[in-house]
Amino acid sequence: AYSGGSGSGGGRGGGPNTKGLLIGAIAVVAAVVIGIGVAMLGGDEDKGDKDNEADSTPTQSQQSTAPSPSNSNSQAAEEDLPTIDAKALALGGSAVTASDVKGAQADGGVYVQGFNQVGSSVTWKVNGIPKSGKYTVYVGYSVPGKDQNATLTVNGTPANTPVDLKNWAHGPEGDYEKSWTKTYNWIQLNKGTNTIKVSCEQGNQCDALIDQLWLVKGWVK
Missing domain, CATH: 1.20.5 (Single alpha-helices involved in coiled-coils or other helix-helix interfaces)
Known part of the structure; x- marks a missing residue:
């Protein structure tokens, strides 16, 4: 059990x-x-x-x-305005081209001399201005260690202010090689083609060498 x-x-x-x-x-x-x-x-x-x-x-x-290169490209395109060297300028009066004095920034070191006589001139017929408005024209030049000046004419109208060709480089008297510098004037341009003339007129002191002219958009310093 x-x-x-x-x-x-x-x-x-x-x-x-x-x-x-x-x-x-x-x-x-x-x-x-x-x-x-x-x-x-x-x-x-x-x-x-x-x-x-x-x-x-x-x-x-x-x-x-993406925006950075786009903006920089558009700005570069806006500021890409014409420049002209001495040998491409139309010369008047006793103005002629030369290259003996060193220091000119133009292609081949070429500049305009013989500008120191009344009636002498350099003329730039500039094409491709993108729109009408304010521009600054620069002039590259050298003086013999003392201040000079010239007359600016844009599209046939003389400017109220002269082209001040001062001895900004503080070069010694008579020494063009050490006196290369630049000056500027504020101007109004039309869209398309314009004519810019720098000349030696009565009352000007024009003992200067000229090597380049160029433009910048707006009134700048």
């Missing part, structure tokens, strides 16, 4: 152990499945973040870099 009881007791003990193992196995499987699900969700989120970063990076780069 005892052994039978023992046998039935052993059977009851075996039943609960099997169920425990089964429940444990199910719990493990469930945990693995949940873990995989969480990992997959996490992976999608990471991927989404990376995709967002990849999408936003080019946009930020374009916003920060």
